[in-house]
Amino acid sequence: MTRKPRPPVHHPDPVLVEATRGPLVESLHRGAVAVCDAAGEILAGWGDIERAVFPRSAVKPLQALPLIETGAAERFALSDQEIALACASHAGNALQVELVEKWLLRIGLTETDLECGPQIPSDADTARALLCADKAPSALHNNCSGKHCGMLTTARHLNEPTKGYVGADHPVQLRITAVLGEMTGTVPQHTPFGTDGCGIPTYALPLSGLATAMARLADPSRQGPTRRKAAARILAAMSAHPELIAGKGRLSTEVMRAVPSVMIKGGAEGVYTAILPGKGLGVAVKIDDGANRAAEVALLAVLRHLQAFTTEEEAALADHLQPILRNAAGQAIGVLRPAPDWLG
Amino acid sequence: MTRKPRPPVHHPDPVLVEATRGPLVESLHRGAVAVCDAAGEILAGWGDIERAVFPRSAVKPLQALPLIETGAAERFALSDQEIALACASHAGNALQVELVEKWLLRIGLTETDLECGPQIPSDADTARALLCADKAPSALHNNCSGKHCGMLTTARHLNEPTKGYVGADHPVQLRITAVLGEMTGTVPQHTPFGTDGCGIPTYALPLSGLATAMARLADPSRQGPTRRKAAARILAAMSAHPELIAGKGRLSTEVMRAVPSVMIKGGAEGVYTAILPGKGLGVAVKIDDGANRAAEVALLAVLRHLQAFTTEEEAALADHLQPILRNAAGQAIGVLRPAPDWLG
Numbered sequence: 001m002t003r004k005p006r007p008p009v010h011h012p013d014p015v016l017v018e019a020t021r022g023p024l025v026e027s028l029h030r031g032a033v034a035v036c037d038a039a040g041e042i043l044a045g046w047g048d049i050e051r052a053v054f055p056r057s058a059v060k061p062l063q064a065l066p067l068i069e070t071g072a073a074e075r076f077a078l079s080d081q082e083i084a085l086a087c088a089s090h091a092g093n094a095l096q097v098e099l100v101e102k103w104l105l106r107i108g109l110t111e112t113d114l115e116c117g118p119q120i121p122s123d124a125d126t127a128r129a130l131l132c133a134d135k136a137p138s139a140l141h142n143n144c145s146g147k148h149c150g151m152l153t154t155a156r157h158l159n160e161p162t163k164g165y166v167g168a169d170h171p172v173q174l175r176i177t178a179v180l181g182e183m184t185g186t187v188p189q190h191t192p193f194g195t196d197g198c199g200i201p202t203y204a205l206p207l208s209g210l211a212t213a214m215a216r217l218a219d220p221s222r223q224g225p226t227r228r229k230a231a232a233r234i235l236a237a238m239s240a241h242p243e244l245i246a247g248k249g250r251l252s253t254e255v256m257r258a259v260p261s262v263m264i265k266g267g268a269e270g271v272y273t274a275i276l277p278g279k280g281l282g283v284a285v286k287i288d289d290g291a292n293r294a295a296e297v298a299l300l301a302v303l304r305h306l307q308a309f310t311t312e313e314e315a316a317l318a319d320h321l322q323p324i325l326r327n328a329a330g331q332a333i334g335v336l337r338p339a340p341d342w343l344g
Numbered sequence: 345m346t347r348k349p350r351p352p353v354h355h356p357d358p359v360l361v362e363a364t365r366g367p368l369v370e371s372l373h374r375g376a377v378a379v380c381d382a383a384g385e386i387l388a389g390w391g392d393i394e395r396a397v398f399p400r401s402a403v404k405p406l407q408a409l410p411l412i413e414t415g416a417a418e419r420f421a422l423s424d425q426e427i428a429l430a431c432a433s434h435a436g437n438a439l440q441v442e443l444v445e446k447w448l449l450r451i452g453l454t455e456t457d458l459e460c461g462p463q464i465p466s467d468a469d470t471a472r473a474l475l476c477a478d479k480a481p482s483a484l485h486n487n488c489s490g491k492h493c494g495m496l497t498t499a500r501h502l503n504e505p506t507k508g509y510v511g512a513d514h515p516v517q518l519r520i521t522a523v524l525g526e527m528t529g530t531v532p533q534h535t536p537f538g539t540d541g542c543g544i545p546t547y548a549l550p551l552s553g554l555a556t557a558m559a560r561l562a563d564p565s566r567q568g569p570t571r572r573k574a575a576a577r578i579l580a581a582m583s584a585h586p587e588l589i590a591g592k593g594r595l596s597t598e599v600m601r602a603v604p605s606v607m608i609k610g611g612a613e614g615v616y617t618a619i620l621p622g623k624g625l626g627v628a629v630k631i632d633d634g635a636n637r638a639a640e641v642a643l644l645a646v647l648r649h650l651q652a653f654t655t656e657e658e659a660a661l662a663d664h665l666q667p668i669l670r671n672a673a674g675q676a677i678g679v680l681r682p683a684p685d686w687l688g
Contacts, residue, residue, distance in 0.1 A: 012356035012374075019613070019634060021398055021538030021539070021546070022536060022537060022538030022539060023536040023538070024396060024398070024536050024538060024548055026398050026538070026613050026634065027613050027614065027631075027632060027633050027634030028632055028633065029633050030356075030374070030633075052368060054365055054368070054370050115673070116672060116673065117671065117672030117673030117674065118672060119672045128475055128476075131472055131475065131476065132472075132475065132476035142672055192366060192367040192368050193366060194365030194366030194367070194368060194370070194677060194678065195365070195366060195671060195675055195677045196671065196677075197671045197672055197677075198671065198672060198673075199671060199672075199673050199675065202365070204368055269363070269370050269371050270371065287371075288371060288372055288633075289371050289372065289373050289374075289632075289633035289635055289638075290363060290370065290371030290635075291633055291634075291635065294633070327461065327539060327540065327541045327542065327543060328460060328461030328462060328463045328486055328541055328542060328543075329459070329460065329461030329542075329543050330461065331539055331543065333538060333539045333540075333541075334538065
């Protein structure tokens with residue numbers, strides 16, 4: 001089945017998440033959610049799940065497939081930590097930066113070969129240390145530096161030029177685009193692309209396709225042997241190193257620590273995906289207005305709805321399922337919650 | 345005319361602002377906008393302008409009226425700088441903090457009498473200095489400390505207890521609530537309130553009432569002499585000190601610097617108001633999802649639509665009318681813009 005994404009329309013998606021203040025809803029977030037299996041069947045959907053959405057960093061686990069499938073990971077003996085970083089939007093903390101730097105050295109490159117641009121790390125301690133030492137952040141601190149190192153590793157393995165690897169016409173990106181097409185059941189080459197936060201193309205894909213791709217990572221049984229193996233490696237690496245996928249206190253890390261049977265990955269502008277190996281399902285969320293606070297609450301609400309958590313896991317995630325909003329004086333002034341008439 | 349706000353409904357307001365990435369709209373922001381005159385007539389409206397909205401800091405110029413009307417400002421010989429700070433969501437920079445501190449001393453109080461809670465200042469240099477000296481921010485750095493100092497000044501003038509001045513039952517808040525009712529043409533006492541970021545009550549008001557109140561500041565000719573004088577003082581102070589209303593690079597400050605004939609004031613969760621003295625109009629914006637990035641673009645689009653800017657002023661505000669979005673490497677990847685089918 002080939003899915004054709006439609007251009008975005010101003011169709012009102014349902015309200016998925018509300019921010020309350022005292023007795024009223026102060027703000028609300030509309031969006032769309034798709035739940036699919038590996039055959040591409042839509043098991044549940046809310047809102048317009050066929051319009052084209054930029055998946056941003058939520059497809060990093062898919063973008064890492066060529067790193068393994070080309071043999072590059074084997075050739076350079078990549079560790080699970082390195083595979084996890086290739087799938088990560090990391091916090092730029094000391095360990096994460098050191099791992100990427102050493103990996104770059106091992107493939108004969110340095111920080112200057114990264115084309116993702118510098119970024120202030122989200123890890124507060126690292127950001128503070130840089131700021132107070134009057135040091136600028138480097139490309140290593142960019143949350144995508146592991147993904148970029150993975151791209152460079154593939155280019156080195158195949159003797160491709162490393163300069164310009166972020167370009168849509170570079171073999172690195174063409175391979176990734178082909179994989180995205182196979183996994184999502186779309187032809188991304190025929191769809192528009194924008195430039196991602198880190199300079200690579202981000203192809204607009206329907207949420208249904210994105211959820212299907214995640215289901216195909218969760219259940220690669222219908223894929224060829226190379227992909228099956230690559231999918232298993234990626235899931236194993238993410239599962240073993242949730243602390244590298246994002247960082248302390250960040251949703252991906254905290255959920256994957258609390259719930260070993262679920263892998264989740266966020267993207268900018270309100271995108272989130274989940275991989276449910278036990279159920280063979282994939283989930284994709286897009287908040288129309290791009291709010292990450294809402295994408296997090298919507299994703300967890302859907303996972304709860306799909307019974308992806310045990311009672312204990314749900315208790316451990318209570319602060320994330322319905323985050324309490326506090327003011328400057330620390331008073332609880334409201335909550336972020338799934339809209340009451342969404343999942344019932 | 346008494347307006348009755350309705351509770352929020354999940355009615356789809358129109359799309360006001362779009363965030364593009366390459367050839368597509370990546371995210372969109374729905375919202376409502378009211379343009380009213382001092383008689384409470386709605387001259388233009390988009391979306392549901394009668395539902396209850398928390399105005400947050402966008403009503404600070406109204407909350408400052410009792411400071412002048414009670415005679416407190418005269419008694420303590422408040423400067424225009426201090427009146428401006430009472431209307432401000434300031435950046436917590438050195439000058440702003442010093443002015444509030446000295447003002448507090450003049451009314452016989454100190455920082456410990458402020459009940460707004462501490463807040464990391466939005467001024468980057470000040471925040472950095474605190475962080476790198478391992479100092480916690482104080483209540484003086486809270487963007488609302490000027491408003492709170494104004495409230496304390498009124499309490500001191502009227503020999504009211506200062507402790508607990510943030511409570512909904514305290515005379516300070518009761519006076520403000522009465523003024524909000526008169527200016528908006530509503531009965532806020534009958535409407536729900538939440539706790540604001542700084543601990544005081546924030547009453548849910550319809551956007552039409554909020555725009556009317558701003559129009560009554562712009563054109564107080566039908567108000568009594570005390571209010572007329574107070575409104576003129578507030579507008580003069582805001583107009584004279586745009587640098588105190590917010591801070592360098594912040595929209596309120598930049599617009600009021602570029603356009604002396606317009607006063608604007610933002611509030612958290614996507615609220616903005618404008619006072620147009622030359623036209624006798626008030627404007628109120630609420631972005632449904634609470635995104636401030638969209639409230640800024642929507643407000644400026646409406647002001648442009650109302651021909652509030654000269655050609656030169658419009659040119660000076662180009663970067664704010666349609667902000668360019670850039671990635672980590674500095675590439676322009678899209679824009680924030682008014683939705684093409686909103687204002688035509």
